[in-house]
Amino acid sequence: MARELPAIAPQSEERSFAEDVVLGLSSEPKKLPCKYFYDARGSALFDRITELDEYYPTRTELALMRAHAPAIAAKIGAGALVVELGSGSSVKTRLLLDELELPTGYVPVDISAEHLRSAASSIAADYPGLEVTPVAADFTRGFAIPKPRPSTRPSNKQPPARCVVYFPGSTIGNFTRARALELLSAIAAFVGADGDERPGGLLLGFDLVKPADMLVRAYDDAQGVTSAFNLNLLTRINRELDGDFELDGFEHRAVWEPGPARMEIFIRSTRDQLVHAAGHSYRFAAGEDILTEYSHKYTLDSIRALAREAGFERSTIWTDPDELFGVGLFQLAD
Ligand code: SAH
Numbered sequence: 001m002a003r004e005l006p007a008i009a010p011q012s013e014e015r016s017f018a019e020d021v022v023l024g025l026s027s028e029p030k031k032l033p034c035k036y037f038y039d040a041r042g043s044a045l046f047d048r049i050t051e052l053d054e055y056y057p058t059r060t061e062l063a064l065m066r067a068h069a070p071a072i073a074a075k076i077g078a079g080a081l082v083v084e085l086g087s088g089s090s091v092k093t094r095l096l097l098d099e100l101e102l103p104t105g106y107v108p109v110d111i112s113a114e115h116l117r118s119a120a121s122s123i124a125a126d127y128p129g130l131e132v133t134p135v136a137a138d139f140t141r142g143f144a145i146p147k148p149r150p151s152t153r154p155s156n157k158q159p160p161a162r163c164v165v166y167f168p169g170s171t172i173g174n175f176t177r178a179r180a181l182e183l184l185s186a187i188a189a190f191v192g193a194d195g196d197e198r199p200g201g202l203l204l205g206f207d208l209v210k211p212a213d214m215l216v217r218a219y220d221d222a223q224g225v226t227s228a229f230n231l232n233l234l235t236r237i238n239r240e241l242d243g244d245f246e247l248d249g250f251e252h253r254a255v256w257e258p259g260p261a262r263m264e265i266f267i268r269s270t271r272d273q274l275v276h277a278a279g280h281s282y283r284f285a286a287g288e289d290i291l292t293e294y295s296h297k298y299t300l301d302s303i304r305a306l307a308r309e310a311g312f313e314r315s316t317i318w319t320d321p322d323e324l325f326g327v328g329l330f331q332l333a334d
């Protein structure tokens with residue numbers, strides 16, 4: 001039986017890139033969905049962000065995985081099917097795969113198809129016994145994952161003992177709390193599907209609330225890599241939707257909003273201008289923003305409450321000594 005992650009976007013929201021751009025740039029205030037950052041160049045720029053001194057999340061999460069992957073793997077148990085949402089370069093995954101006992105398969109899911117294929121090939125080459133089945137999809141729209149192929153390995157003749165969704169990188173932070181709850185609830189249903197020996201779980205990487213100056217530096221780095229990542233969205237619109245954005249008329253902006261506990265990322269127009277894309281025109285006033293991304297930060301209590309509300313009854317959380325970042329294993333009751 002193929003297993004399906006139900007869509008969290010209602011049918012009416014299943015819009016194309018062109019439709020989202022027309023809608024977002026015609027609305028007041030202007031906005032664009034952050035999932036469109038990730039064309040081939042966007043994925044490469046994100047990888048550069050992960051290496052910046054200012055961008056603490058990746059190195060902190062990697063250190064947490066290095067320290068705790070054995071304990072995480074022991075809690076997950078043998079024969080797990082690992083489904084990773086927003087797998088990107090699948091770097092952290094290796095630390096998990098190195099420790100898991102006879103995983104049944106690895107299913108990386110990412111919207112950035114080219115980047116996904118190259119990361120999946122590299123994992124398949126380095127883990128020869130593991131069945132790697134990349135799925136190029138928008139994970140908010142629901143997708144089916146192929147049934148693991150029976151192999152000659154005795155462990156693979158059985159259905160997976162349990163399914164674990166790996167969702168690292170604090171990508172959960174890019175969703176509002178309401179959307180995060182919908183996504184986590186869909187994941188809880190997905191890992192609790194009938195037919196497994198035991199219910200599975202969610203291994204989640206989430207970013208923690210911290211002083212504003214550290215957050216702003218992480219999203220507005222000195223080398224301007226995050227700025228290039230943000231403005232690449234305009235380059236993508238120019239290329240794919242026949243746009244005429246002049247990049248020197250726009251700038252990157254990153255703001256911490258303590259109320260909703262999130263970074264808000266904008267592209268600001270530096271002058272009055274008229275821009276065309278996807279067959280429509282859009283007027284920008286000097287100083288007018290396009291909201292391109294939210295990056296929500298959690299507390300240990302707020303992430304536990306979110307997971308519990310989504311249906312995960314058991315939680316184990318690991319954090320670094322400075323409590324910059326968290327990795328949580330959220331499980332359904334046996
Ligand atoms: N997991 C990696 C990458 C995080 S960057 C890490 O921890 O470093 C976010 C990743 O999610 C990118 O690879 C991007 O292409 C992917 N992504 C973002 N929105 C997505 C969506 N709606 N559906 C599928 N993939 C998405």
Ligand code: AVI
Nearest residue numbers: 049169170171173219226295
């Ligand atoms: C992928 N996501 C979790 C990153 C974040 O930190 O919100 C994307 C990012 N945006 C700017 N820098 C990094």
